[in-house]
Amino acid sequence: MHAIPANGARIPALGFGTWTLKGRVARDLVAAAIATGWRHIDTAAMYGNEEDVGAGIRAGGVARDRLFVTTKVWHTDLAARDLRRSAQASLKRLGLDTLDLLLVHWPNPRIPLAETIGALNRAREDGLTRHIGVSNFPTALFAEAVRLSDAPLAANQVEHHPYLDQSKVASACRAAGSALIGYSPLHRGGALLSEEPVAAAAAAHGRTPAQIVLRWHVQQPGTAAIPRTSNPARLAENLEVFDFDLSASEMRGISALQTAGHRLCDYAFSPHWD
Numbered sequence: 482m483h484a485i486p487a488n489g490a491r492i493p494a495l496g497f498g499t500w501t502l503k504g505r506v507a508r509d510l511v512a513a514a515i516a517t518g519w520r521h522i523d524t525a526a527m528y529g530n531e532e533d534v535g536a537g538i539r540a541g542g543v544a545r546d547r548l549f550v551t552t553k554v555w556h557t558d559l560a561a562r563d564l565r566r567s568a569q570a571s572l573k574r575l576g577l578d579t580l581d582l583l584l585v586h587w588p589n590p591r592i593p594l595a596e597t598i599g600a601l602n603r604a605r606e607d608g609l610t611r612h613i614g615v616s617n618f619p620t621a622l623f624a625e626a627v628r629l630s631d632a633p634l635a636a637n638q639v640e641h642h643p644y645l646d647q648s649k650v651a652s653a654c655r656a657a658g659s660a661l662i663g664y665s666p667l668h669r670g671g672a673l674l675s676e677e678p679v680a681a682a683a684a685a686h687g688r689t690p691a692q693i694v695l696r697w698h699v700q701q702p703g704t705a706a707i708p709r710t711s712n713p714a715r716l717a718e719n720l721e722v723f724d725f726d727l728s729a730s731e732m733r734g735i736s737a738l739q740t741a742g743h744r745l746c747d748y749a750f751s752p753h754w755d
């Protein structure tokens with residue numbers, strides 16, 4: 482699979498998202514995803530599924546060094562000691578010696594960013610993770626995190642799909658050499674998949690609408706996407722997007738769907754978005 486070079490990391494452009502997947506379902510899907518060719522797995526301490534994801538990774542039958550495993554520290558655990566404890570607990574639940582990417586899940590204005598980024602760097606220096614990054618960081622906070630970090634940040638994982646203009650975050654990531662990892666890349670599989678530019682490209686290329694949207698993601702420089710599915714039949718479908726190109730005008734048409742207000746993940750604790 483196409484991998485994104487990101488400040489020393491090589492991040493597979495598509496990752497398997499595991500939010501809401503639990504228990505045996507999560508384990509079996511992660512194992513099936515790996516067997517189908519997925520090499521990047523996204524979880525988080527908050528998802529409550531790291532033990533299942535870890536079991537799926539072991540059952541997937543692919544050597545650990547060929548996988549890219551990301552987890553995240555919840556925003557209440559960003560004081561130095563809490564972050565370290567959280568990362569260690571994630572490793573234990575996953576059954577791994579080290580992570581590929583450890584992310585701050587959401588910023589927390591009540592905990593000094595310097596303390597959090599310092600702790601993230603210590604986690605890397607001590608071998609808990611190979612790479613570090615952040616998630617849900619708008620550009621000003623991301624710039625601050627980049628400035629505070631000894632090791633370069635490999636990624637900012639943010640909501641990204643054709644309904645949301647993330648061009649400012651994308652430019653900031655590119656300038657810092659970091660990847661933009663897009664979450665909710667299919668806008669949860671709703672109306673987006675029936676939009677005219679998506680449907681027209683699907684018909685023109687003989688692909689499904691989800692494949693068109695995922696192609697739109699990975700065709701942008703420095704951009705990864707982590708779709709989730711609970712349907713094993715979609716594991717292959719969602720991966721098969723590296724053998725065709727969208728034209729410049731198809732890319733523009735899909736990008737033109739972006740309008741303010743289509744953000745899915747917006748909570749009381751969210752930062753001020755760009």
Ligand SMILES: NC(=O)c1ccc[n+]([C@@H]2O[C@H](COP(=O)([O-])OP(=O)(O)OC[C@H]3O[C@@H](n4cnc5c(N)ncnc54)[C@H](OP(=O)(O)O)[C@@H]3O)[C@@H](O)[C@H]2O)c1
Pocket residue numbers: 497498499500501523524586616617638639663664665666667668669670671674689691692707708709710711712715718719746
């Ligand atoms: N950092 C963060 O704060 C954050 C926030 C949200 C999500 N994430 C990560 O991003 C991942 C993905 O985001 P998400 O789960 O919110 O949304 P998503 O991947 O955009 O959408 C998932 C939905 O799309 C459907 N779907 C998947 N493949 C499809 C296909 N080929 N055709 C039609 N529908 C399809 C799935 O239905 P079926 O299950 O029926 O296939 C599911 O309901 C999460 O699992 C998580 O790992 C991170």
